[in-house]
Amino acid sequence: MTPASRIHPVERWLWPILATAVFLLLWHYAVLWSGTRIFPSPREVELGLSQLTHRGVLYRDIVDSLRRVAIGYLAAVGAGIPLGLLLGWYPAAEQTVNPAIQLLRPISPIAWIPVAILFFGVGDDAAIFLVFLGAFFPIVITCVDAVSNVPLIYRRAGSNFGLTAPQVLARVVFPAALPQILVGLRIALGIGWLVVVAGEMIAVNSGLGYLIIDSRNSGKRYDLVVGAMLLIGIIGLALDAVFRRLESIKPVRWGFRHES
Amino acid sequence: MIRASADSFTGDAMPRASAAGKLRVENLGVAFQREGATLPVLDDVNLSVRDGEFVCLLGPSGCGKSTLLNAMAGFLQPTSGQVLVDGEVVRGPDPRRIFVFQERGVFPWLTVAGNIGFGLGKLSREERAKRVQHYVQMVGLQGFEKSYPHELSGGMKQRVEVARALAVNPDVLFLDEPFGALDSITRMVMRSELLRIWEAERKTILFVTHDIDEAVQLADRVVVISARPGRIQQIVDVDLQHPRDISSPRYLKLRDGILSQIGLAHRI
Ligand SMILES: Nc1ncnc2c1ncn2[C@@H]1O[C@H](COP(=O)(O)OP(=O)(O)OP(=O)(O)O)[C@@H](O)[C@H]1O
Ligand SMILES: [Mg+2]
Numbered sequence: 001m002t003p004a005s006r007i008h009p010v011e012r013w014l015w016p017i018l019a020t021a022v023f024l025l026l027w028h029y030a031v032l033w034s035g036t037r038i039f040p041s042p043r044e045v046e047l048g049l050s051q052l053t054h055r056g057v058l059y060r061d062i063v064d065s066l067r068r069v070a071i072g073y074l075a076a077v078g079a080g081i082p083l084g085l086l087l088g089w090y091p092a093a094e095q096t097v098n099p100a101i102q103l104l105r106p107i108s109p110i111a112w113i114p115v116a117i118l119f120f121g122v123g124d125d126a127a128i129f130l131v132f133l134g135a136f137f138p139i140v141i142t143c144v145d146a147v148s149n150v151p152l153i154y155r156r157a158g159s160n161f162g163l164t165a166p167q168v169l170a171r172v173v174f175p176a177a178l179p180q181i182l183v184g185l186r187i188a189l190g191i192g193w194l195v196v197v198a199g200e201m202i203a204v205n206s207g208l209g210y211l212i213i214d215s216r217n218s219g220k221r222y223d224l225v226v227g228a229m230l231l232i233g234i235i236g237l238a239l240d241a242v243f244r245r246l247e248s249i250k251p252v253r254w255g256f257r258h259e260s
Numbered sequence: 261m262i263r264a265s266a267d268s269f270t271g272d273a274m275p276r277a278s279a280a281g282k283l284r285v286e287n288l289g290v291a292f293q294r295e296g297a298t299l300p301v302l303d304d305v306n307l308s309v310r311d312g313e314f315v316c317l318l319g320p321s322g323c324g325k326s327t328l329l330n331a332m333a334g335f336l337q338p339t340s341g342q343v344l345v346d347g348e349v350v351r352g353p354d355p356r357r358i359f360v361f362q363e364r365g366v367f368p369w370l371t372v373a374g375n376i377g378f379g380l381g382k383l384s385r386e387e388r389a390k391r392v393q394h395y396v397q398m399v400g401l402q403g404f405e406k407s408y409p410h411e412l413s414g415g416m417k418q419r420v421e422v423a424r425a426l427a428v429n430p431d432v433l434f435l436d437e438p439f440g441a442l443d444s445i446t447r448m449v450m451r452s453e454l455l456r457i458w459e460a461e462r463k464t465i466l467f468v469t470h471d472i473d474e475a476v477q478l479a480d481r482v483v484v485i486s487a488r489p490g491r492i493q494q495i496v497d498v499d500l501q502h503p504r505d506i507s508s509p510r511y512l513k514l515r516d517g518i519l520s521q522i523g524l525a526h527r528i
Contacts, residue, residue, distance in 0.1 A: 151364070153361050153364055153365050154365070154367065156335055156353065156359065156361075157359070157361070157365045157367070159352075159353050160333070160353040160354075160355065160357075160358055160359050161355055161358075161378060161379035161428060162354070162355040162379065171378075172367070175367070175369040175370075176367070176368075176369065178369065250408055251369045251370070251408075252369065253408070253410070254368035254369065254408065254409065254410045255368075
């Protein structure tokens, strides 16, 4: 029995809700007592967001951001996993491209914004490209790592049962590496969500990132700035929670035993 | 069951032309390169194993038992000499010869049934299900077909691995200290189950252990390997019928003979 399972189900919800309420109260009174005219109180944020909701703008911004992340991220998954598996499988290939990967990896996707705009112009494609870049390298690198961590015993067992090399890769190495790959995918999704907001501040004219920069520039609507920030946080949390659910499905649960 | 012992022998000289040999190791040598130096691990090993024979490889830790078994299974190219199965030189792993690791070889992403059916990809769905069910029963895992390995005990995982190996109907089984990680009670149970399965399926079994009692309880012949570089020091015929009485004078005599061969006296 893990300590977590001893917590009463009601308490699992009660304490986080209480902590959030305390946070909102602190925020409310901090704005009140400091007498700031610029920084919004929680109530003002709520009003601002509901205005936007009524105009249908907020919904569109959220969908735009999510769409860009989805496309860029799925492209990174589709390209990154096969590449990572192959590089992990053929160490010689990995050694060949490793310097290039290590050189590109530390460059923040934000630094790519001018290049992205040069390639794709101001628009969706530039933002999608940035998300792709942000997610791609962590995915490739965790895949390479995950494959090289697959115990030799599993590969031997696979080839002992008469599997060809591609079959060993698909039926043994991939499932054996999957838990670690999932961790990488989760991190990459988080990065994608970070990057899309940054990209939208410069490279496009819609989305939550654009909402932040636009609200500030046109009339210093800090209620909307903070509202968009909160939304980004909530959506990021939700995306992460969906991913965490994946970790408990049976064929990968063995890899997350310490958490189950 | 009466096992002929007329053509088995004691000593390390091997006749070259053992016609009945299912598996033959000829002048096998293995050396590893380590930090520029050559480390000879096995030296001039010769062994002939009959079809359906149960042979235990016994020796101190690090003497090269696993190396020998890996070479026989085709996972490792010998530095010199060769391994032949049915007169054919072994060049790689083959489903006709399955290697059973300790329970660590079970695939954690597959259920018990998925593991046991792993090597049966060529069969039709119904046939595979039938085979799987047969071997689930043989190793006594009924009711756990849909369980995942992390929900099983060590002994149960070991059974899964043995069943997975048997399901592809191999001629030869290689077992590398298969019960080493189990508690002593489970180990005893697994030994008698392995014997039961062996008598039912008539596989040729090569079984690595460093437990002298285990070797004498199980094997038709015990191959004693010396410390590095590993050489066959002695081959002991265990002329006892199953089930073996482990308090019989003959059993104790064989065991003590191996003990003194390895250089251990009667007391610790
Ligand atoms: N891949 C390798 N590269 C270098 N040296 C190796 C390799 N595999 C084994 N050895 C060395 O060969 C020797 C024999 O190893 P092996 O695993 O065959 O011993 P063993 O008899 O199975 O021992 P144990 O009873 O502890 O399992 C050891 O000294 C080991 O360090
Ligand atoms: Mg060993």
